[in-house]
Amino acid sequence: MTTQTGEDDLVEYGFRRVIITITAVLCAMLEIVDTTIVNVALNNMRGSLGASLTDVAWVITAYAIANVIIIPMTSWLSQQFGRRNYFAASIIIFTVASFLCGNATNIWELVTFRFIQGLGGGALLVTAQTIITESYPVAKRGMAQAIYGMGVIVGPTLGPPLGGYIVDHFSWPYIFYINIPLGVIATILTLGFVKSPKYGEKLKVNQVDWWGIFFLTAFIGSLQFVLEHGQQDDWFNNDLIVLLSVISLFGLLFFIWRELTYKYPIVNLRVLKDSNLRVGTIMCFILGFGLYGSTFLIPIYTQSILGWSALDAGLLLIPSSITTGLMMPFIGRAIQKGIPQAYMVAAGFLVFFIFTFWMRNIITPDTGAEHMFWPLIWRGIGLGLLFVPITTLSLSTLKGKSIGEGAAFTGMMRQLGGSFGIAIITTFIARFNQEHRVNLISHLNKTSFELQQTVKQLQMGFMSKGFTANEALDKAHKAIEYKVIIQGNVLSYMDIFMYLGILFLLCIPFILLIKKGKNKIDLSDAMH
Structure with missing residues (x-):
């Protein structure tokens, strides 16, 4: 010191x-x-x-x-x-x-x-x-x-x-x-x-806490990967995410044990x-x-x-x-x-x-x-x-x-x-x-007068731009769906x-x- x-x-x-x-x-x-x-x-x-x-x-x-x-x-x-x-x-x-x-x-x-x-x-x-x-x-x-x-x-x-x-x-x-x-x-x-x-x-080379470095890298590196890629890889339904989560957990446990027992720890937990x-x-x-x-x-x-x-x-x-x-x-x-x-x-x-x-x-x-x-x-x-x-x-x-x-x-x-x-x-x-998309769609009542009016107005708008009645109706439904997605x-x-x-x-x-x-x-x- x-x-x-x-x-x-x-x-x-x-x-x-x-x-x-x-x-x-x-x-x-x-x-x-x-x-x-x-x-x-x-x-x-x-x-x-x-x-x-x-x-x-x-x-x-x-x-x-x-x-x-x-x-x-x-x-x-x-x-x-x-x-x-x-x-x-x-x-x-x-x-x-x-x-x-x-x-x-x-x-x-x-x-x-x-x-x-x-x-x-x-x-x-x-x-x-x-x-x-x-x-x-x-x-x-x-x-x-x-x-x-x-x-x-x-x-x-x-x-x-x-x-x-x-x-x-x-x-x-x-x-x-x-x-x-x-x-x-x-x-x-x-x-x-x-x-x-x-x-x-x-420290001399043989005193360096190589195992501490290894366990720390396994723990932090795996954890960071899991956090960065978990959502896009569907979390624990993905084998790699599960494997890296296990490596991260054991890396942490071994790292704590090593740092508390080794004379020259890489990270001083004390x-x-x-x-x-x-x-x-x-x-x-x-x-x-x-x-x-x-x-x-x-x-x-x-x-x-x-x-x-x-x-x-x-x-x-x-x-x-x-x-x-x-x-x-x-x-x-x-x-x-x-x-x-x-x-x-x-x-x-x-x-x-x-x-x-x-x-x-x-x-x-x-x-x-x-x-x-x-x-x-x-x-x-x-x-x-x-x-x-x-x-x-x-x-x-x-x-x-x-x-x-x-x-x-x-x-x-x-x-x-x-x-x-x-x-x-x-x-x-x-x-x-x-969750919100499902809830919003469930509240869209096809028999609702307001919804029918909105679809009709959108259809007329698309038809005025040169689309056929069927194409305009399809586009009107897509426009409604887009609004639902945005609202969700x-x-x-x-x-x-x-x-x-x-x-x-x-x-x-x-x-x-x-x-x-x-x-x-x-x-x-x-x-x-």
Whole structure:
């Protein structure tokens, strides 16, 4: 463990701290933007590389799997190679892989390079958080997390509009090439300014926890695949999904056993003895669920129901992200003044609940951007109240190398929360769609005068365009069916927003109970 003096040596002041902060936030944003920027380019990739929809989905899956595998290992790898060297190497891997992605000539080359890019990117996220935390004195760590949070919250929202703009005006390889100049600048700044803490001797090759790495990869990699592909492969009716679920479960059990019994574990599970970190990891999971779930849900609704372009759908979320970004410094200052995090987190979940029920009440087949503006501003306020207090609370009582280990857990849980959120939302949209379609069709009474009139009007409309009576009648029935499908979709999104809101509401008493039961979680003691 690092001595207190060594830990204080990492605190920076003035110009150096500004440069380190900018570098770390830039790297965190690079990683997160790349998680969502490819979503809008999948169709273009599919066309130019001659891939199927299932194949091209691996461009997202490979990156996500690499991310969640590397995140828990980042603290250990930092200790082995030195934080500055490991951070710089991760940026270089990410940047070189970005160049290779842009030059891929077939889909599987692109998937391979995306996996390598994910290995570099996952490390950026957690190491950036650790560098920022340790560069600020303990009393200002709330502000440090606020600055870091701006990058993490804004990143997922910037991806789709930026990707949409690049694809519309250039071509899909440029969504990867844009990383290259930023990666070069970040590497130079890292080598020039970032310090490495001294954590004692490095392990020899025969002391490395190879079994731990193997079990972690089996557990996280399989779980991520199941979450990404479960819905499209019909969940447990698919043999591969069942096999990978079993591998994931046994991978987790063997991983926990190995890390608790081996002398040099790849992931230090004992750091979870810290009660603040334990609570923080659960809340990070729920935060990931809400952040990535809503970032996924709103563009899907606006594109599939309202017929918006990817660029317009992405731009809709920007005011929400700006609101969160503007709130971050105020939240950081409130934490420094000793306002308990538990109250802020409870308020954040309440605001998120209001956002989801507001959205539920305004969505229709022709809702406009003006109707969604204020609910999305509320979403931004909710994320601002959640992100910084949860992250600061998680790391507040950790010292030395435990900060990096704690940041790895919170980062992993936020990513997994997002994966669970997207998988569950995708599944429920499909299930609710079927349910609502059946219900709506059962209520369509063929003998109803209103229905007959509607069909007649539609038929006359099609006949006026030159169709025969039979063709026009067929088209009228199809138009009615299309309306039923759209209405069923809207009802499904309403249900999803309602259940998301209930989830956030249920979290509030849990957080307030923790506050009462364990005074250790009062951050005013840990911060000053």
